[in-house]
Amino acid sequence: MRDYKDTERVDRRIKEMIKQNVVFVENKAGSLKRVTGILADNGINIYGFACFDAPEFALFRMITNQADEAEKLLSENGYMNRVTEVIAVDLKDEVGGLNTVLQVLGNCNVNLDYIYTSYHRENSLPIICLLYTSPSPRDGLLSR
Numbered sequence: 543m544r545d546y547k548d549t550e551r552v553d554r555r556i557k558e559m560i561k562q563n564v565v566f567v568e569n570k571a572g573s574l575k576r577v578t579g580i581l582a583d584n585g586i587n588i589y590g591f592a593c594f595d596a597p598e599f600a601l602f603r604m605i606t607n608q609a610d611e612a613e614k615l616l617s618e619n620g621y622m623n624r625v626t627e628v629i630a631v632d633l634k635d636e637v638g639g640l641n642t643v644l645q646v647l648g649n650c651n652v653n654l655d656y657i658y659t660s661y662h663r664e665n666s667l668p669i670i671c672l673l674y675t676s677p678s679p680r681d682g683l684l685s686r
Contacts, residue, residue: 560630561609562671565602565616565623569595577602580619586612590660590671605660605671626673633659633668643670 567573574593581588591604606612609625616623633639647654657672 558630559627560605560671561625562628563602563604563606563609563612563616563623564626565604565621567593567600567602567621569598569600574600574602577616577621580615581606581612584611584615586615589663590658590669592656592658594656603656603658603671628671628673630660631670631672632662633670635668639668640670647674 565577567577578588585608587607589605589607591602593603594601604612605628613623613625631643633643652674655673655675657670660669660671661667662669
């Protein structure tokens with residue numbers, strides 16, 4: 543069956559848990575630039591990011607080359623932030639690539655909390671960074 547083959551294909555593309563930074567950024571002009579400026583001034587490279595707004599603050603999620611150092615620098619500069627882990631999944635650069643991954647996750651009854659893209663530094667191919675709550679990563683997808 544097609545779903546089974548797709549599941550196998552996606553399982554092989556699930557790479558690892560990687561660190562991401564999550565920063566609370568005030569919804570004011572220049573706020574995000576100050577965050578990225580602190581990181582740039584300290585040699586921290588942002589590989590991928592997503593920004594989700596709320597009434598007073600935005601959640602700025604990013605994959606960097608130095609997640610723990612970024613957390614330290616941002617805390618020292620008064621930013622509420624933390625390091626969490628997300629799942630990195632290779633994404634085929636082809637029509638339907640994202641749909642295939644989402645179909646497999648849906649077939650496994652996975653409830654996505656969020657999803658965004660980044661890329662491999664070595665080969666510039668896309669990856670998806672995602673977090674889900676059910677089922678737990680320990681209970682299935684990462685162990686296949």
